[in-house]
Structure formats: C-alpha cells, structure tokens
C-alpha cells in the first residue's frame with residue numbers, strides 16, 4: 001500500500017508553497033463555488049489543508065458555518081491560524097480513512113485534491129457517508145485529482161506541473177472519473193457529472 005506522506009511537515013509545507021502555482025486550479029475552484037446551493041448554512045470540507053477552499057466558500061456564502069477536517073498536524077495548524085478568531089469555523093483532526101461519524105447535517109460537502117489519498121473502497125464508502133450527512137438537495141462538490149486514461153497523458157500532466165516522474169507523490173491513489181461518477185450514481189445521488197476538467201483535475205459534482 002502506498003505511504004501517505006501528509007503527516008510529514010516537509011511534504012505538507014512543500015505543497016502549500018506551490019499550491020497557488022498549480023495551473024487552472026482557480027478555474028476549478030470557481031466552478032465549485034458557483035455550484036454551492038443558494039442556501040448554504042453549513043458546509044463540510046474534507047481534507048481541508050490550510051483551509052483554502054473553505055475560505056473561498058465562505059467568501060461566497062459569508063453566512064455559512066464551516067467544519068474542516070484534516071489529519072496532518074501541519075495543515076491543521078495552518079487552517080487554525082487562517083480561521084483564528086472566526087467562531088463560524090471548526091477545524092477538526094480526523095483521518096478520512098475512518099468513518100465520518102455524526103457531524104450533523106450539511107448543505108454542502110466540499111473537498112479539493114484530498115480524497116485521492118484514500119483507496120478506492122474508502123473513496124466509495126466515504127461518498128456514501130457524505131450522502132448521509134447532506135440534506136436533500138445538498139451538494140457534494142469534489143475537486144479531485146483523478147487518473148489519466150494513459151501513462152502518456154499522466155506524464156504530460158506531470159510535465160505541465162513541472163513534476164519529475166521520479167517525484168510523483170506516492171500518497172496518490174488516483175481513480176478514473178467515470179468510475180467515481182458511477183459510484184455516486186450507484187449510491188443514489190442525482191445530477192452526477194464531471195462539471196469541469198483540466199487533465200487530471202476534475203470537479204465531480206452530485207446532489208443528495
């Protein structure tokens with residue numbers, strides 16, 4: 001099983017240092033924000049990192065209360081400093097390999113570039129747990145790192161991000177878009193689609 005490197009502070013800080021330079025991510029984030037339900041009083045961010053996505057969500061829905069989950073001490077520290085003094089956001093230490101448990105009901109569950117660190121069985125069961133936490137009509141919006149259909153396309157993606165194939169993140173467990181959409185449909189979500197994509201970055205959207 002590939003090693004999850006996110007508990008290593010150097011790995012987490014290395015990502016945060018280049019997060020703004022990932023090409024096209026702003027387009028995917030903007031699309032995700034545009035799909036938030038008009039009424040978003042409560043939102044959950046899975047694998048929140050330093051809270052970047054939740055901050056974008058809150059800029060669009062300032063009234064929303066947020067719960068942000070991550071398991072990396074470095075990321076939890078960064079998210080807690082970002083939201084310091086903001087009582088509308090709760091940052092919780094949670095390993096997504098473990099069941100989400102009873103976190104209450106949400107209007108939207110969002111995630112960016114995090115769930116691909118779980119194995120496929122857990123990705124699928126997590127999507128089922130998310131459905132159980134969403135109100136009817138609530139949205140699951142997952143901006144995700146997905147598998148390329150070929151080795152050549154994968155290498156082109158790495159090249160576009162200036163990543164040497166030898167430095168490919170061993171924590172990644174990439175799954176194809178179509179497979180992930182089929183899980184969401186099988187779980188009973190509505191309006192399941194990939195609503196934005198650039199190479200291995202895809203917005204998987206579904207309504208509970």
Ligand SMILES: C[S@@+](CC[C@H](N)C(=O)[O-])C[C@H]1O[C@@H](n2cnc3c(N)ncnc32)[C@H](O)[C@@H]1O
Pocket residue numbers: 004006007015019046047048049050051052053069070071072075094095096097111112113114115117118
């Ligand atoms: C590529 S970063 C993305 C962070 C943030 N969502 C963003 O878009 O900038 C991946 C995040 O997933 C988190 N992560 C990886 N495996 C995890 C797990 N098993 N449980 C909780 N968080 C995890 C990492 O700690 C890291 O914050």
